Amino acid sequence: MPESFRRVPAGLTVRAPAKINLHLGVGAPRPDGFHPLETVYTSVGLYDDVLVRPAAAWSLGLTAADHVDADAVPLDDTNIVAAAARALGILHDRPVVAHVEITKGIPVAGGLAGGSADAAAALVALDRLLDLETSDEDLLHLAAQLGSDVPFALYGGHALGTGRGEVVTPLDVNDEPxxxxxxxxxxxxxxxxxxxxxxxxxxxxxxxxxxxxxxxxxxxxxxxxxxxxxxxxxxxxxxxxxxxxxxxxxxxxxxxxxxxxxxxxxxxxxxxxxxxxxxxxxxxxxxxxxxxxxxxxxxxxxxxxxxxxxxx
Ligand SMILES: C[C@](O)(CO)[C@H](O)COP(=O)(O)OP(=O)(O)OC[C@H]1O[C@@H](n2ccc(N)nc2=O)[C@H](O)[C@@H]1O
Ligand SMILES: Nc1ncnc2c1ncn2[C@@H]1O[C@H](COP(=O)(O)OP(=O)(O)OP(=O)(O)O)[C@@H](O)[C@H]1O
Missing domain, CATH: 3.30.70.890 (GHMP kinase, C-terminal domain)
Known part of the structure; x- marks a missing residue:
């Protein structure tokens, strides 16, 4: 194939779902302030999408569904997607920059782990865009650093969560909708x-x-x-x-x-x-x-x- 026909992929979109806790047992706070949990997560078809495109500098944009309060989402370094990019950069010892566009269908601060979904989607999207080849083990480790609900957003399905919620064991149970x-x-x-x-x-x-x-x-x-x-x-x-x-x-x-x-x-x-x-x-x-x-x-x-x- 002539070189001029070889095109570099310009972007990709990763989708991640909201979660519901079917069971959320909470124990007395641990010395680190977190609460020990025994939870059963399930994922539901309400999504955030994270689109990433190659760029020379970091930028972050947001589009939101009518039922989502877009003003409640920070677009600066405190956005969990920016934290995900920094965590990947530290692991691979290289800058992780891209243009990122979040499309939010998951309500903000709603107990549905919307920010966690964005973090999980950003880890997968930036890893693919920049060919970082992060191992699944490292992705799960970074996810747990970013937030207790983030590892589950990588798995989806039904899963048991222990520790502070970050230790996730997928459940092989009936998948009836x-x-x-x-x-x-x-x-x-x-x-x-x-x-x-x-x-x-x-x-x-x-x-x-x-x-x-x-x-x-x-x-x-x-x-x-x-x-x-x-x-x-x-x-x-x-x-x-x-x-x-x-x-x-x-x-x-x-x-x-x-x-x-x-x-x-x-x-x-x-x-x-x-x-x-x-x-x-x-x-x-x-x-x-x-x-x-x-x-x-x-x-x-x-x-x-x-x-x-x-x-x-
Ligand atoms: C309520 C749940 O959504 C149930 O799945 C989660 O426990 C919350 O998970 P999350 O939002 O990812 O929480 P993190 O970002 O890890 O922590 C935010 C804050 O929630 C509290 N927190 C969170 C998880 C946990 N097991 N014990 C806690 O006390 C802590 O005050 C912590 O500083
Ligand atoms: N990408 C993001 N999406 C939503 N909120 C974000 C994001 N990045 C940072 N935040 C901040 O995180 C706070 C919690 O948002 P989030 O939507 O994750 O809450 P939640 O659904 O209640 O999470 P959880 O169920 O995991 O406790 C928001 O109020 C906002 O200030």
Whole structure:
């Protein structure tokens, strides 16, 4: 092939999903301030995309869906995507620069790990763009440095999380699709603030977090109803104490036909597990009529993955 026909790929897009904690058991804080967790993560089809293009200097842009508060995302060095680029640069001892464009579908500070999804997507995208050939082990290590939820965003699927949430073991369980209605709030909640409120409300929390055994058994059956009965979140009580309207919302969605409603992670997003796609659409419609944003999504879905072929 003549040299003039050889084109250098101009960019690629990596997509990463939101997460929901099917079980979130939280223990008393460790000496480093983090809380020991036993959690069961699942990924859902609500995504952020990270597009990277070759560039001589670092730049970061953002486009956001209507239900996402774009103003709440910093575009300076404090963006977790910039931190991901710095971490890759340190590992490979070279500058990691690119033009990066985040397209956000995951609400900000919503308990759905949107920033973590961006970090995981950026690690994969920048690694590919710059041919860094980072090993999976190193990617997971960098992910854990960036945040407790970031390793799971690389895996997707269903997984057990231990440690502070960063030790992820993929679960080989029934992959029947689960149907969710996701109801974000217009204002986010700070994850550290919700953990601090957990400490204030539960001064005698046991060192060991509550076991995920019931959710794990229910997942094996593939029954959404069995799973609904076992959903559990230790951060729900502090999140509702900070935002009492979340309790009302949960009751409203359950009355509208959801099998169960629960606060997602540190909140304030509430997620409703439904029996089918039709039931999810019905619950979403009922909540939309009362003025809520209600998104229908299913899962589990893949973790961070390339979605667009290189553009030329
Ligand atoms: C609530 C969850 O989303 C459940 O999966 C996660 O535990 C939060 O994970 P994340 O946002 O990736 O959290 P990180 O960025 O690692 O930590 C942010 C802050 O949350 C608190 N934090 C987080 C994880 C953990 N196991 N214990 C904590 O106390 C700490 O105050 C920490 O400074
Ligand atoms: N790329 C990013 N996307 C969203 N927020 C970011 C990003 N980079 C930095 N941030 C900051 O991180 C904070 C938390 O955002 P994020 O959306 O990850 O919260 P979350 O979904 O509650 O996370 P988690 O469920 O992991 O606790 C935001 O308020 C924002 O200031």
């Amino acid at each position: 689960l149907w969710w209605v996701i109801v974000p709030s217009s204002e986010g909640l700070s994850t550290p603030a919700v953990y601090r409120h957990f400490d204030a409300l539960s001064p005698d929390a046991p060192a060991e977090p509550r076991s995920a055994e019931h959710v794990l058994k229910a997942l094996e059956t593939g029954s959404a109803l069995a799973l609904a009965r076992t959903l559990f979140n230790d951060l729900q009580a502090p999140a509702i104490d900070l935002r009492p309207e979340l309790g009302t919302l949960i009751a409203q969605g359950e009355e509208a036909g959801a099998l169960r409603g629960i606060v997602s992670g540190s909140g304030p997003t509430v997620v409703f597990l439904c029996g089918s796609a039709d039931e999810a659409r019905g619950v979403a419609g009922a909540l939309q009529e009362t003025g809520h944003t209600a998104l229908v999504a299913n899962g589990p879905v893949a973790g961070a993955h390339v979605v667009a072929p290189p553009t030329f």
